[in-house]
Amino acid sequence: MQNNDPHATDPAQDSAADNSVNADLDALTARLAALESELSSARDTVLRERAEIENQRRRLQRDLDQARRFANEKLLGDLLPVYDGLALGLSNENADAKTLREGLAITLKQLEKVTSSNGLVLVDPLHQPFNPDHHQAISAVDSAEHAPNTVVAVVQKGFVLNDRLLRPALVAVVKDN
Numbered sequence: 001m002q003n004n005d006p007h008a009t010d011p012a013q014d015s016a017a018d019n020s021v022n023a024d025l026d027a028l029t030a031r032l033a034a035l036e037s038e039l040s041s042a043r044d045t046v047l048r049e050r051a052e053i054e055n056q057r058r059r060l061q062r063d064l065d066q067a068r069r070f071a072n073e074k075l076l077g078d079l080l081p082v083y084d085g086l087a088l089g090l091s092n093e094n095a096d097a098k099t100l101r102e103g104l105a106i107t108l109k110q111l112e113k114v115t116s117s118n119g120l121v122l123v124d125p126l127h128q129p130f131n132p133d134h135h136q137a138i139s140a141v142d143s144a145e146h147a148p149n150t151v152v153a154v155v156q157k158g159f160v161l162n163d164r165l166l167r168p169a170l171v172a173v174v175k176d177n
Contacts, residue, residue, distance in 0.1 A: 078114040123158030123169045125151045136168040140175040148176040
């Protein structure tokens with residue numbers, strides 16, 4: 001008997017359609033598996049990179065902490081002979097004032113050498129024009145010998161560390177007339 005239903009499909013066509021759908025489904029399943037594998041690999045890579053970045057951050061922080069802790073190591077090592085000179089001078093109970101003074105002068109030269117080699121420059125502006133960037137005027141005096149705004153006395157010397165003012169020189173300056 002023949003099927004005259006216009007909506008009925010041919011079983012051969014149904015089988016071909018099913019095979020096509022199954023092939024598409026298999027292809028999509030394989031593609032999904034490949035993408036899931038790629039996603040898993042990308043997640044692993046991201047996690048490893050995050051861990052590496054965190055490890056680098058910790059190492060950098062540790063190195064920075066060490067650098068801060070030992071930043072003065074060279075300076076303090078250079079100051080040890082100055083310390084030894086002062087200790088030796090104080091331990092000599094039989095030294096007279098002249099000998100102590102000579103020892104202090106040598107120790108001061110050692111100290112000046114250490115500080116200058118570490119970037120410290122002395123500001124001693126006697127008989128130079130007043131510079132408000134490096135000097136602090138604590139008094140103004142009259143003087144016929146010097147031009148106005150000239151430093152005529154240094155109460156306390158100043159210091160510059162690597163081009164940055166550490167302490168201004170305290171000075172007396174000639175008044176403007």
